[in-house]
Amino acid sequence: MKPKILLPVLIIISTMIGCKKDDPAASITYSKVAITKVTLLGISNGNNGVNWDNALAGNYPDVYFKITQAGTTTSIFDLPTNQRYENIQNSSLPLSWNFNSPYLIITNLSSSIDVDLYDFDSLSTDEYMGTTRFSFATYTTGSSKYPPSATVISGSYIVKLDFIWSN
Ligand SMILES: [Ca+2]
Ligand SMILES: [Ca+2]
Helix, strand or coil: CHHHHHHHHHHHHHHHHHHHHCHHHCCCCCCCEEEEEEEECCCCCCCEEECCCCCHHHHHHHEEEEEEECCCCCEEECCHHHHHHHHHHHCCCCCECCCCCCCEECCCCCEEEEEEECCCCCCCCCEEEEEEEHHHHHHHHCCCCCCEEEEEECCEEEEEEEEEECC
16 A cells, blocks of 8 residues: 555655745845936926927936935935936937946835936026836835836836846
């Protein structure tokens, strides 16, 4: 009788081991994410119908960004304004900014960040354009967690962040 019992038991054990091998991603967790690149994919042509700059003279917004804790003015990163892209229209996009290693590190993966876009103006105060919000809790759960990038659409504004996840 013993050999007849042994074979089904072996099949069950090998099936259990097989399940673990087939799904290694389910057990992976990361404690931080590096933002390696910010890509601008869409902007609004104006502020409530008013052009950002003198479009009739061929002037369009001169775009840079600041990253803040979501919903606050607490700065995480301010792009130096001399790294702005000048005279941007949607036909100019995509445009991107790369961070250098070790990149921009986010260690609180339950937090959210805002990417705030601005129009640099040399003769007046820079104009706030719009915000896209990235919630890391969204990217650390579910079947497609820890994506290599995420794209957020907020009205006319579309921003993509590239990620490297690690511990
Ligand atoms: Ca302006
Ligand atoms: Ca401007």
